[in-house]
Amino acid sequence: MGTEETREAVRAALSTLLGHELTEDTDETPLIEIDADRYDSLGVLDCVAAMEGRFGISIDLIDDDLVTNFRSVSTIGALVERKLHDARVLGLTP
């Protein structure tokens, strides 16, 4: 999966979570600015579980700071890409 594909998949998963369609235009926009009601602290945890389920990765809340990594589609996509890369290197790719 390439970076753009990953970001598209993140965008699709978040669209489902938030209940409305996200587009490329808002990839850099903080998700809390897009939907403060849905992307509250519980919504962030929903998002963590959704990314783990969608990409078969594990988020470690000690190493993977939620405030910076789960800020926008772009930052989440970058985190997922790093996790997938690490899994490939370690031979853990699902």
Add this chain to the structure above:
Amino acid sequence: MTAVRFATSGTTGSPVAWLRGEDQLVAETRLLAGLLGGSPDGTDLDAICTHAPVGHLYGHLLGHRLPALLDVPVRQVPVTEPFDVSGARHPLLVTLPASFSVLARSLSTLDQCARVTIVFSSAAIPPLAHPVVAALGDRARLVELFGSTETGLVATRVFPTSDWTLAPDVRFVPRLLAARAGRLAIESPRLAARNSWPAPAEITLDDEVTVVGANTFRWHGRAGRLVKVNGRRLNLDAVRATLSAAAPDAAVRCVPEPDQVRGEWFTVTVDSADPATLRAVDRAVATLPAWQRPRAVQQTTAARIS
């Protein structure tokens, strides 16, 4: 006697103020200290780490009064962050439903702890709680509290026990003892007063139970259509009425479901193939207070096929 005011949202969103006397709060804190303050092997708590806001009764008792009574430090962090157990050998973790999502992804923070006591209140415990406790093995003790802002602590159970044991100063009302089953009705010296009314001596709750012993009961669910979303009681019939008013020709249902982050949540299903009807329901959902909104609005299968 001074009183402390706690507000709840009410099942339909209207706030309700509950007054708890200082004597009630002191008594309840002592009960909690007896329940949580030590462990069978004598390892006393040395820190209280909490996700619970102190403005609510549960957070106030466990994050403010209990640490003062036990003379242990308290560390509060937002619910999205791992508990701060630095230096503690036997912390008490005061959890919310979402805490187990965090614990499951930060278990290594507890490596230093010889024992971990986890206390949970407020709602159906999320499915993640049990694997978290299992991963901690013999070091962990999970204590569940049954109660609410208006009742205070009613009963407790220690995982994996399934039945609840009444708190030492709580009793079943005689009619429930005689019937053996029905709505949970109790007498307690720690019931809250509503606004300026005197505190009642007994209360009948929304919970359906079977009495299984002089002071134990089995919980079967809530009467009516109440769910607890992140510990806040929500009447699904009221939500459905609001949404149905926006789509009078469609069958609208609120389907409760377990949730790893909120304990319980619900999905709205709409039995209509008309896009305008679905949009009307979406618009009505948007008018609800944020915490009352569903996980999703879904068109039912039958409507999609037609």
